Amino acid sequence: MNNTLIIGGGFMGHSLALALKDANKDSTISVVEVVQDYRVLLEKSNIYDVVYNKIDQVNSKFHQVIICTTPETTSQILDLILKLFCHSELITDISSSKSFLNGKKLPANFVSSHPVCGSEKKGPIESRADLFNQQPCILIRNDMQSLEICSSFWKSLGMKVFQMDSQVHDKMFSDISHLPHVIGRAFYLYIQEKEIPEDILGTSAKELLRLGKANKNLWDEIFKDNARNLKGSIGGFQSYIEKIKKTFEI
Numbered sequence: 671m672n673n674t675l676i677i678g679g680g681f682m683g684h685s686l687a688l689a690l691k692d693a694n695k696d697s698t699i700s701v702v703e704v705v706q707d708y709r710v711l712l713e714k715s716n717i718y719d720v721v722y723n724k725i726d727q728v729n730s731k732f733h734q735v736i737i738c739t740t741p742e743t744t745s746q747i748l749d750l751i752l753k754l755f756c757h758s759e760l761i762t763d764i765s766s767s768k769s770f771l772n773g774k775k776l777p778a779n780f781v782s783s784h785p786v787c788g789s790e791k792k793g794p795i796e797s798r799a800d801l802f803n804q805q806p807c808i809l810i811r812n813d814m815q816s817l818e819i820c821s822s823f824w825k826s827l828g829m830k831v832f833q834m835d836s837q838v839h840d841k842m843f844s845d846i847s848h849l850p851h852v853i854g855r856a857f858y859l860y861i862q863e864k865e866i867p868e869d870i871l872g873t874s875a876k877e878l879l880r881l882g883k884a885n886k887n888l889w890d891e892i893f894k895d896n897a898r899n900l901k902g903s904i905g906g907f908q909s910y911i912e913k914i915k916k917t918f919e920i
Contacts, residue, residue, distance in 0.1 A: 672697045675732040677725065677751065679703035679712045682764055682785075683738030684794035685801040687717050689827045692799045702728065711794045725750060734823060737763040740888050741895040745770035752777055760819045766843060767896040768810060768836045781820040782810040784839065785829060786847070790884035803828035810836045844899035849907060851889050852900065854881025 672694055676683045679701040690697045700720040703709050713721050722728055725747065735755045737744050744763050748770075755761055762783045771782060787805040789796070807829040809820055821831045834842070857878040861868075871879060893900055 673731075673733045674699045675728065675730075675735045675755075676701045676738055677735065677747070678738035678743075679708055679721075679794055680705075680738065681789065681791050681793055681796050682801075683736075684712065684715070684717075684797035685799065686736060686738060686764075686827075687715075688797055688799035689802050691717055693826055700728075700730065700732070708794055715794070725754070728754065732758055734758060734760040734762075734819075737761070739763075740891045741765045741767055741770050742891045745895075748774065752780060755779075760816055760823065762820050762823075765892075765895075766847060767892050768840055769895050769898075771810075771836060776812075778814045779816050781812060781814070781816050782836070783820060783824065784808040784810075784843070785824065787829075790880050792885050804830065806830050806832060808839055809833050810839060840896050841899050844896050844903045848892060848896055848900050849903040851881050851884060852893070852904060853907075854878050854884070855886075855889070856882070858882025 672690075674690060674697065676687055676699065679687070680703075683701065683703075687699050687701065690699055698719050699717060700722065701712055701718050702722045702725050703712055704723060706723075709721055709723060712718060720730070732755065735751060735758050737748070737751060739747070744765050748763070751761060756777065756779070758779055761780045764783055764785055766784050766786075766788065768782055768784070785802055785805065785807045787801050789801075802824070805828075807824040809817060809824075809831060811817075811833045817833075824831050857875075859882070861871075861875075861879070868879065
């Protein structure tokens with residue numbers, strides 16, 4: 671199973687292609703990327719058999735199709751992908767929130783994935799072949815045979831695979847992933863307003879700033895997709911801020 675189509679050749683998508691080539695030099699990989707500047711870099715990488723600029727240009731069959739786009743884009747193109755590649759052994763996405771799947775009738779060859787290894791980096795030029803190695807990957811639990819195929823795929827890249835229900839996944843990652851990015855965003859805006867120079871920040875502040883500077887458009891989509899859980903996470907966190915504040919009130 672080494673004929674792969676990656677939809678979205680940004681940081682995550684191109685990192686995936688590099689990892690696949692590292693794992694198996696004979697892998698055949700193609701990519702769909704709509705951003706022209708990205709396509710130029712992807713074509714120069716000599717990784718891909720074909721670089722497409724639109725999904726409807728794809729005229730080949732693939733064993734596996736990996737959707738590496740933002741949640742909103744993934745939601746918009748998913749039905750088309752499921753139709754075009756209905757004979758593929760595996761179709762999966764990499765979104766970190768899953769509510770866009772609610773109410774969708776999903777075929778046996780689709781499994782939703784969340785490789786937990788993102789970065790504030792953006793674009794294929796920042797991609798890394800070792801991004802997935804020894805990192806966790808959450809699979810949304812189902813009873814289909816494709817679950818095992820999907821698990822084997824991520825394990826071949828060195829990932830540690832776990833299974834969750836989609837609602838459990840979104841609630842948990844609201845707390846442990848999406849909330850930290852909200853806090854980082856708020857910190858980034860706060861020091862901007864205070865006009866505090868970044869070159870005097872210590873390690874902890876720099877880490878918060880790193881989260882705050884992460885791809886705004888992508889994280890706005892994630893916040894929106896998981897808004898119900900995230901509002902609860904923010905409210906719960908604010909209560910702890912108030913508790914800490916009371917310890918030093920005069």
